[in-house]
Amino acid sequence: MEYAVLPKSALGSFVDALRQYGKVIAPVAKSERHFAFEEVTDARDIALKYIPTILPPKKYFMPQYETLAEYDIREGQKLYPVVEVEHIVLFGVHTCDLAGIQCLDVVFSDRPKDLNYLVRRGYVTIIGLECNEYCDQYASCGLMGTFLPQGGYDLFFTDLGDYFFVHVGTQRGEDIVANFSLFQRAESRHFWDLQLLRAKKAEIFRPEVPVDRFLLPRMFQEGFEAKVWEDVGNRCLSCANCTNVCPTCYCFDVKDVMNLDLRTGKRIRVWDSCQNEPFAKIASGESFRAERSDRKRHRFNRKFSYPVKRYNRFFCTGCGRCSRVCMAKIDLKETIAQLARETGYLKV
Amino acid sequence: MMKAPKVAFFDFTCCEGCQLQVANLGELLLELLDSIDLVEFRETMSERWDGVYDVAIVEGSITTPHDVARIRKIRERSKTLIAYGSCATIGGVNGMKNAFDLEEIKRYVYGESAKFFETLPTKPVHEVVPVEYFVHGCPVYQPEFLEVLKCALLGIPYHVPDVAVCVECKFNENVCFYERGITCLGPITRAGCNSWCINNGNICYGCRGMVSNPNEKGFLEVLRQYGISLEFLLRRMDMYNACRILKGAGMVYEEKRAH
Incomplete structure (x- = not known):
């Protein structure tokens, strides 16, 4: 099933079910205009409409402070490599931030490969969330062409009123959908809804600065x-x-x-x-x-x-x-x- | 293992609150005491020591001739000296005295007894004797103190972060005070405190001193945009940074005062 739909009413139990894949992290409100990715245990705490969080999700891929190795000077120059990992599910990642994670993937996969990043990367499940309109006047995703999903997720959610349209991006995403009974098969009317939204978005999201x-x-x-x-x-x-x-x-x-x-x-x-x-x-x-x-x-x-x-x-x-x-x-x-x-x- | 280094605490003009931060270390204090031989620390013990200090930790600023003589003696007896807390590292709140005529302020504080007290313009410790390490803050931030002490015990340098408090504040994902319409000294104050105050809902008062090369002109423009008067900001800065010689913004301020 490459496409699926999830009734919005099922979001709560879906988030509960996600916890079997790891700690669920999602945008939560810190003030009216400020949001942050934080652990959530209740889907009602998730800000489904949010402007970009203060820090991007990179804090989960390369934490502000990260242990790379441990040592004991009695053993001279010997270092014991350390990767501190835990399974997490990032829920509600906007397309701009998905693009950001893709950039980090490219950099840390470049030689010399960064094992700390790459190992941790495998522990993160990513569920994207589409922006139906501009977050605010600061965004330039129209210019950068990042307002539409271009991969980099396991699942991608689009809010279409009383349901989410879901694109399955990876095998892991497919497993999540298969293991949760409230997903439904996407039908042609759902695709039609999505197409309408995308057409509307193509009208709204234009290069914010008139340059090529x-x-x-x-x-x-x-x-x-x-x-x-x-x-x-x-x-x-x-x-x-x-x-x-x-x-x-x-x-x-x-x-x-x-x-x-x-x-x-x-x-x-x-x-x-x-x-x-x-x-x-x-x-x-x-x-x-x-x-x-x-x-x-x-x-x-x-x-x-x-x-x-x-x-x-x-x-x-x-x-x-x-x-x-x-x-x-x-x-x-x-x-x-x-x-x-x-x-x-x-x-x- | 080699003999535990002799460590002593001293205080000059200060509130001794920074030493209280050590007394309040909890279990870490026990761990610390495994690595050092604490020989003087009047807040926690009454013993004295008359030998050489491997590490002398000095709180407080130098404000009297007696202070000068005493810190020189301590320096002579110490292999390593750590200036500890804002009073010792930048003059701190004691620096406010320097904005007044010395005789006048002495009479204000001591009244008729003023004649019994000799006083000098407030100086941070390193302006009187050489200092190897600095632990900024009012009070000091416990984790940074432990970092500095470990460096001192190992004989390696400690670099005070020469970046704005904003850096650590962003690490902690705090909502910026400027976005809430409140003036904060984070943008020009040096980091190292893990934005301790802001994490707990308070503004930065600039207790760690300013970054070495603040963009004072740029900051003036920011203040203008946010409708904050320079005088208000400088007064706030003077709380801890009165000992500092201001560059650009200071000149603007002096000009304003002259008119």
């Missing part, structure tokens, strides 16, 4: 010395909010943390950010990107230019988190528009 997405890498290359970088650099506080909330920022630092016995300890990795002052500082005290403008430009190039060359993939998912969270109101769409104006890539 496929020319963005070239635009960023040509705009390397553009004035916009100085502008955003002057405003940036280097708080690293934009990178911490980015679903595709994966930079980290590695530290050794000794236990109080001063003999045993663990090696951990911690999220790091190119926006932080010490990030590109080297032993001599020199920094490759001492200026905020250098760092801001680097962040944008790491989304729209460098990864396209290396992985043939944009690392901006259009989720809008960086703009939403910026105290200095450095807006991704405005920055792209300003760069496009300077470089002549803005469509008129």
